[in-house]
Amino acid sequence: MLEANLKQQLGTYLQNIVNPIEITVSKNGSAKSQELLELAREITELKSDKITLTVDENASGRAPQMAIAPKGEAARVRFAGIPMGHEFTSLVLALLQAGGHPSKAAQETQAQIKSLDAELNFEVYISLSCHNCPDVVQAVNLMAVLNPKITATMIDGALFQDEVEQREIMAVPSIYLNGELFGQGRMTLDEILNKVDTGAADKQVASLSEKAPYDMLVVGGGPAGAAAAVYSARKGIRTGVVAERFGGQVADTMAIENFISMKATDGPKLVAGLEQHVLDYDVDVMKMQKAVRLEKKEFIEIELENGAILKSKSIVLATGARWREMNVPGEQTYRNKGVAYCPHCDGPIFKGKKTAVIGGGNSGIEAAIDLAGIVEHVTVFEFADTLRADDVLVKKANSLSNVTIIKNAMTTEVLGDGQKVTGLKYTDRTTDETHTVDVAGIFVQIGLVPNSEFLKDTLELTNRGEIIIDSHGRTSVEGVYAAGDVTNIPFKQIIISMGAGATAALGAFDYLIRH
Template sequence: MLDANIKQQLGTYLQNIVNPIEITVSTNGSAKSEELLSLAREIIELRSDKISLSVDENPAGRAPQMAIAPQGQAPRVRFAGIPMGHEFTSLVLALLQAGGHPSKAAQTVLEQIKGLDRELNFEVYISLSCHNCPDVVQAVNLMSVLNPKITATMIDGGVFQNEITERNIMGVPAVFLNGEHFGQGRMTLDEILNKVDTGAADKQAAELSEKAPYDVLVVGGGPAGAAAAIYAARKGIRTGVVAERFGGQVSDTMAIENFISVKATDGPKLVAGLEQHVLDYDVDLMKTQKAVRLEKKDLVEVELENGAILKSKSVILATGARWREMNVPGEQEYRNKGVAYCPHCDGPLFKGKKTAVIGGGNSGIEAAIDLAGIVEHVTVLEFSDTLRADDVLVKKAQSLPNVTIIKNAMTTEVLGDGQRVIGLKYTDRLTDESHLVDVAGIFVQIGLVPNSEFLRDTLELTNRGEVVVDAHGRTSMEGVFAAGDVTTAPYKQIIISMGSGANAALGAFDYLIRN
């Protein structure tokens, strides 16, 4: 299963195993079981002195399944399916952590995990093409390794489609805790911990409110926020970053091929590099914290959702943007039940089914091309009379036999049966005729909305909600700057956001030395 290069790298990683571990593979005679058993045997060959293998041919639970545990202990980490694709890293980390290799998570986080005092059984449904899923799988796996009251199981929806149907899962990652739905979509370790540790929010709020004022406080952790923090910290001034989700939209981006000097990369890799670069400096990074209010007093105050108030001499807003919604009847009701926003993550769940993509820009046409290789048929609906995507993408989509592109189409309603999407309605803008399209999945790709709702009564915004800034990144409030996709910057690109963040930091520094 593993090529020579992967085997060499894996063998190097497995040298970090300190304590013996055991892999148990549950089989049921299927081809997937043989595939999983083959993978396990290849792993054993690379470190047979520390890893042993047992096979359960009559399992009471899921099969195929791989369970990993320190030798002599009951397994608490399981992979139901074949942990390849994006989940191969999750498998490697599980092997290392079960074998005693320490996690890079903060010590306070590790202690918080160990202190959880109730039974927690996590089940995470994934698709191997989902780049958001590994974060969730790796988070609950680590919790399971550290705390004997916690178990974690990754479940490949492509292998266990009966469970996907029974639990009505139409988006991944889908997390169940003790049999009940716990969460949907990308979640960090901190977010999961805060949700299961009921006293964590109050404790964090108290600790955050006690922090000394900053010289520069960056609100947002995407490319603009990261660049602003690095430029500010390099000036030797007290810098903090508060972010609901470090990385922002970039975390959901796969192929990045226009980042100058880097021929090709992907979002998660770029985000990891951004975070490491920020932490190379003396920056106070506060993750999983959402800003809800901004106010200018003697200092600028930023209130967080948990009630904490952070103070700073200057603030740089870099809260970014999020996917624009259709705002039609049925969209919210069937969100994650057929209405989706990430074709890479959720596309495999619609294998062999009919789908629609809303939007004819680059993201919409790219989504149609990707889906065409998985689903039965893709219908692209574009509101305008022309497609905004690059010509090379349009030609590729038009060449595919199972892609239909309809222009001048205004989506009016998402239809469902109470459990899942069964179709959509659109109006032909030229004839005003209404049409029905039978689909099981709808992927919305119609642009971005700035994350600026909490600033409506505080700063000057455009009618689209963008923060108005000048050439120095200054907003309408003294001492407050803004950068990136949340602003009036005309082009929403990673490299432009980074330059915008650096520009705002220099503007903030100039403000500080003049005041």
């Protein structure tokens, strides 16, 4: 089941198991059950002195399923399906944590998990190609390991289609708590924890508001924000980072092949590196915080969505951008019910079905190529009369028999039956004729919108909402600098954002020296 190199790596990791654990495999007569059992046997053989295997041959519940627990305890972490692909890391961490290997989560976070007093049963529906799903699976698994009142089950939607259809799941990860929908899309441990811990918000506001003023406060945790934080911290000044999540949009990017110095990487891996680099310095990182107002007083103040106010002598705004929406009737109604923005995450949900991709740039054509290997048919709708994607991508898409590209197409409405997407309407811009196409999923890939709404009455912005900066990253307000995709830099690329973040931090530091 496991390749030799992977087996060797796993064997090395399993040496960190301190306490005995037990794996229980629930199986039925399916081939997938046998695969899971084979995986469990290989794991057991690698560390037979600490791992024992029990097999339930005639499971009455979900099967195939693997349960992991400290020996002698009831299992609280389960994998319904075969945790390979992106979920292999989740499996490894579950084995290590059940065996007593400590988590890298902050001690205060672990203490907060242990203090939860409610019975919490998490079920996370995933696809093995989803790069956002492991974050959620690993978060709830850790909660289950640390707190005996919490259970966590990963469910591969491809193997449990009856549950997916019954619960009308159209996007992954989909998180259920005690049988009710809890959240959809990527969620961090802190986000999940603060959502279930109702008293956490008030404590957080008080703690944030009591913080002393920073020399430089970076707003945003993407490539630009991370670079700005590192360059600021290296100057030895008091530095803070406040962000909704670390990594920003990069966390949702799979293939990265134009980052100089490495042939290829992926978003989650790059984000992990960015965050660790920042944490290597004395930087106060405040995640899960959204800025809603900027005002210059004695200090420059950033008000957060929860009401807390942070103060700083200088600011670097690196709030990035988000996926542009179609803004047509039905889009919000059927968001996560067929309207999606991540083909890698949600593509497997539409296996064997007809789908649409909106947008003919690189993102759109790449999405169509990826989906073509999963779905019955992909139709790409491009507003212009030409495709903006690189020629190599266009040639590849045109070579696929189940990909159709329609140009001069203006999407006008998302259609559905009240529960899920059933199709879309578009207008042929050359003839003004309206057409209807039957699809089960619509993937929107039409560019970016800067996250600058909270600044529209404070800073000078372009008509597209981008922050106007000069060559030093300066904005129209003294002491406020900006970098990355939220600004009017002409090219939105990871490596350019990093350079812009460094520039803005150095510009802000120069401002501090002069003032």
